[in-house]
Amino acid sequence: MALRADAVRNRERVLEGARSAFADLGADAPVEEVARRAGVGIGTIYRHFPDKEALLLAVLDHQSQLCLAWVEAALAEDDPWAGFSGLFRALAQEFAEDRFLIDAARLRRRTDAAESYLRLVQGTQDVIDRAHLAGVLRPGIDADDVPALLAVAWEPSWVEDERWPTYVEIILDGLRVDVPLR
Amino acid sequence: MALRADAVRNRERVLEGARSAFADLGADAPVEEVARRAGVGIGTIYRHFPDKEALLLAVLDHQSQLCLAWVEAALAEDDPWAGFSGLFRALAQEFAEDRFLIDAARLRRRTDAAESYLRLVQGTQDVIDRAHLAGVLRPGIDADDVPALLAVAWEPSWVEDERWPTYVEIILDGLRVDVPLR
Amino acid sequence: MALRADAVRNRERVLEGARSAFADLGADAPVEEVARRAGVGIGTIYRHFPDKEALLLAVLDHQSQLCLAWVEAALAEDDPWAGFSGLFRALAQEFAEDRFLIDAARLRRRTDAAESYLRLVQGTQDVIDRAHLAGVLRPGIDADDVPALLAVAWEPSWVEDERWPTYVEIILDGLRVDVPLR
Amino acid sequence: MALRADAVRNRERVLEGARSAFADLGADAPVEEVARRAGVGIGTIYRHFPDKEALLLAVLDHQSQLCLAWVEAALAEDDPWAGFSGLFRALAQEFAEDRFLIDAARLRRRTDAAESYLRLVQGTQDVIDRAHLAGVLRPGIDADDVPALLAVAWEPSWVEDERWPTYVEIILDGLRVDVPLR
């Protein structure tokens, strides 16, 4: 199955090109730009993905997969707040670097989301539940609120100022419930 | 010079149409849609504005002008924190209602900003300075940070959930410095 | 309303280009070919017609309008058979000259047909009814059968041989009911 | 030479796939669809046939071969009219069932026709000659007229109405010369 190896590698290149193009230009980067960056004909993209939306979802899926590692790390933490806040900071970082996610995540609302994305949401919910149980997280918050709160980080116009870490800290302060020392 | 009066009035109608179109459809509403809502030929738009970006800036300018009223109100407040938080909430409200601002404000970074927008920024800075003097606002925050923090409110995908007021409160919590009651 | 005059004339040119292009190349003539023949940008076509199908329907409508004259002539004939057969020959001629109608008429099945086309069908039905009443036309035939029978004339591959008038006569022979001379 | 046997068998599968695809979707069925139905790679098709047109011609050839059986049957008939009309009906049936033939037969005009097709034409001419000799067939008709007359049956838009057998009878009526009973 030597053929497959080549195809798989090309699919990888397409994804890489899509990641790059979407990260720089947002979700409305032309498919031809993706092809250019992938070093591939435009037809190749349509062989691997039925349409542009599928391509966006694939990139979302891929990035979500990377983020799942952060969920693992968060659950491994002893302290529930350290877990949650660490995850929040990591996701902010991840998303701040990828302008594409701004638009791609919006697709989640219209289409059935990528599978890894759903697992990411679920994992995030687990981390949040633990924080709620420990009483350290503002009540009424759930995993669906996280992307919205992260908007502060990935809002593209301000990312370049490197101010977003500050904003993340502000939000974490607003989310934390101080536990009285008995 | 009746003509002049007519022209001015037409410019107003164009702005009105742009406000409406951009608010509903975002910054990529077709210029023709703006013309339609303005009840005006598309040529008229290009007579008053050199290109679409200028139109977006003009709308931004106009909306900024409206927001200046909130700045006045904030400065009239006795309590500096009430002033700042009131302004913040009001701006969030204003922006949450106008989908167009999401995209238009981004232009600020690329082009010379609209004049009223600059005045809005300056007025906001005054409100912030007062809060800093009173020691109730997290240090290191200035007017340029406000739009980024508001991203949380105007991120379009989540506005419909009406969760944004919660997010605004979280951020305000994170921004507030509790003053010990001596 | 000087403006309108120009636009109307251009719409006419587009229709002329479409007629020409579709007549030569069939319904799958590229829209750009239509534009080329009309001496017009492709955008102009899409200003006048929402999509390609609308353009095809418009051409069908136009050609149908021309054919309505033949229906008038047929009804003016004293002899019902002369009326019917004259109409049949005239339509065959008309359609044999326009390759486009081959495909355009097929649209009738999928979409709501052009208005003139419906009137053409109705007029043809009147001519046929008269022939039935006189007992000179094979029973069980109605207006919907006419295009199918005309297929023999407009089948593009054989039109160039100029054999189609023979085929038309064969069909007319097959359609005629001989009235015994009492 | 097992390879050769394999190759021949593959050619057969390709033809089978082409027959199926073209019959269902017409001549513009994608070559990949042919490959899919043949259970074969697309490259295999291009190994056996230089281009898509060759494939269409090959299918035409194959179908023509099947039709030759009808010619045999026609010639075996005692009555020349029964022979001719039987052949005509059989061909109509054959073509009505295969949407692909509509388009494929048109190629005959542009390219050198498939061999079996030529034999089919010749055989049909024989049947026609016999009918002419018996004086039962309208003079001036030859084998080249048959496909054009069959257009009535294979015109795709009307096939579904199952009206074509009626049209075939009309044409046969028009073609028959009544022989006076001495």
Next chain:
DNA sequence: CATGAATGAGACTTCATTCAT
């Protein structure tokens, strides 16, 4: 000055054909 028709680049997508494996 206003109008809105015309323009054409560019977006997405399909598919016949080539070619590396």
Next chain:
DNA sequence: TATGAATGAAGTCTCATTCAT
């Protein structure tokens, strides 16, 4: 030899902008 991935021209349609009226 068979495979099917890659290619890219071509098709339909949108929309910012220009310009004749």
